[in-house]
Amino acid sequence: MKKKLILVCGVLFLTLAMTAQSRIKTVQCYPVGRPFAEPIIELGSGQQLFFAFDDLSSEQNSYTYKIVHCDPDWKPSGLSPFNYLSGFFSNPLENYDYSYNTQVEYTHFSLQIPNSETGIKISGNYLLQIFNDDRPDSAVISQRFSVLENKVAISATVVNATNPALLNTSQQLNFSVTYGNLSIYNPVKDVRVYVTRNQDPNSRRDFTPAFVRQNQLVYGDGTNNVFDGLSPYRNFQCSSFVYYTQYVKDVLKGPDGIYHFILQPGSVPQRYVALPDRDGNYLIEAENVQNPNLEADYVVAHFAILYPRPIPDAEVYVYGKFAGWQLLPALKMTYDDKNKAYVGQAEVKQGYYDYMYAVVPGADGKVDLATLQNSFYQTPNQYQIRFYVYDYNLMCFRFVGYQEVKS
Numbered sequence: 001m002k003k004k005l006i007l008v009c010g011v012l013f014l015t016l017a018m019t020a021q022s023r024i025k026t027v028q029c030y031p032v033g034r035p036f037a038e039p040i041i042e043l044g045s046g047q048q049l050f051f052a053f054d055d056l057s058s059e060q061n062s063y064t065y066k067i068v069h070c071d072p073d074w075k076p077s078g079l080s081p082f083n084y085l086s087g088f089f090s091n092p093l094e095n096y097d098y099s100y101n102t103q104v105e106y107t108h109f110s111l112q113i114p115n116s117e118t119g120i121k122i123s124g125n126y127l128l129q130i131f132n133d134d135r136p137d138s139a140v141i142s143q144r145f146s147v148l149e150n151k152v153a154i155s156a157t158v159v160n161a162t163n164p165a166l167l168n169t170s171q172q173l174n175f176s177v178t179y180g181n182l183s184i185y186n187p188v189k190d191v192r193v194y195v196t197r198n199q200d201p202n203s204r205r206d207f208t209p210a211f212v213r214q215n216q217l218v219y220g221d222g223t224n225n226v227f228d229g230l231s232p233y234r235n236f237q238c239s240s241f242v243y244y245t246q247y248v249k250d251v252l253k254g255p256d257g258i259y260h261f262i263l264q265p266g267s268v269p270q271r272y273v274a275l276p277d278r279d280g281n282y283l284i285e286a287e288n289v290q291n292p293n294l295e296a297d298y299v300v301a302h303f304a305i306l307y308p309r310p311i312p313d314a315e316v317y318v319y320g321k322f323a324g325w326q327l328l329p330a331l332k333m334t335y336d337d338k339n340k341a342y343v344g345q346a347e348v349k350q351g352y353y354d355y356m357y358a359v360v361p362g363a364d365g366k367v368d369l370a371t372l373q374n375s376f377y378q379t380p381n382q383y384q385i386r387f388y389v390y391d392y393n394l395m396c397f398r399f400v401g402y403q404e405v406k407s
Contacts, residue, residue, distance in 0.1 A: 055109065175220065
């Protein structure tokens with residue numbers, strides 16, 4: 001495997017050649033025209049989802065996509081495609097273009113769903129699965145999206161935690177669901193309610209009602225509905241090779257022509273500072289281009305966060321929506337004893353990026369965002385509430401309510 005050593009600002013960075021499997025980058029999925037929104041569309045509304053990714057491999061690959069109906073936990077529901085899809089169940093991904101004027105060459109694939117080949121007949125959770133035609137046994141991408149039918153009214157507020165011990169660090173989400181004439185026979189067994197923070201699936205919690213009233217379910221008991229406020233997302237911009245933005249320390253061009261963005265070393269904040277962010281999102285953009293989807297180049301961003309000692313029995317990752325909220329091996333950080341910092345890097349497409357540093361203890365593997373971000377009740381966060389009800393005729397859960405509320 002080819003290796004390159006880059007010495008930057010006293011920190012030694014190791015760049016490894018990527019394998020073919022890891023050359024799929026910048027997977028995007030959102031409602032058309034709303035790049036920061038969750039991938040949710042309303043049933044029968046005419047709305048479409050935009051889906052895209054880049055293939056950076058030197059090979060010419062062809063892909064096929066399939067859509068799988070899932071339960072509220074994103075496991076295949078077992079329904080026949082005839083029950084939830086109209087049209088074809090497997091289709092070639094035919095819309096693609098080649099990058100131009102870029103140092104890193106890639107093929108940009110895109111898709112909008114529903115489309116003339118495939119329609120969606122019922123609400124619920126779905127997986128959009130992408131298969132490489134040369135290796136059709138396993139999906140190279142499994143993108144989550146949802147189809148909603150608005151049948152309930154969700155009222156929600158975010159307040160300071162009522163527990164005095166959490167008053168300065170946490171936020172409390174109180175909400176209720178009024179379901180009117182919707183048939184719910186057993187509010188505990190037949191209903192699934194989930195909440196995520198800033199679209200992060202690793203923050204997801206399930207809820208049962210604290211009170212059941214006539215045609216209304218009330219949620220929040222002062223414990224399960226309390227979330228760490230955290231800090232605003234860290235961010236950087238790599239749209240320009242000439243003008244440095246606030247959190248970029250230096251930009252270097254490597255011998256292979258690829259640009260390296262050296263970010264300002266971060267630290268754990270000791271008090272709340274109101275910094276602008278985009279609630280964890282990212283946006284592809286590049287200076288002086290007509291089409292950033294095809295003309296934005298790939299660069300290497302170098303991260304560092306100062307910390308006095310290695311965190312025992314834990315791994316640290318660069319983390320965010322741009323990585324699909326996954327703990328990717330390429331984004332794992334290492335501890336630099338000389339500089340007393342965790343360092344890492346990421347290959348990203350030009351644009352704007354929110355991110356955090358995730359600590360993952362070896363014992364339980366849960367993502368801990370508070371250790372390296374701290375936690376403050378003032379931090380703006382978005383909470384997404386999902387409400388599902390079981391339909392005994394369809395033999396599956398319908399997605400019948402969604403509400404987003406900002407602290």
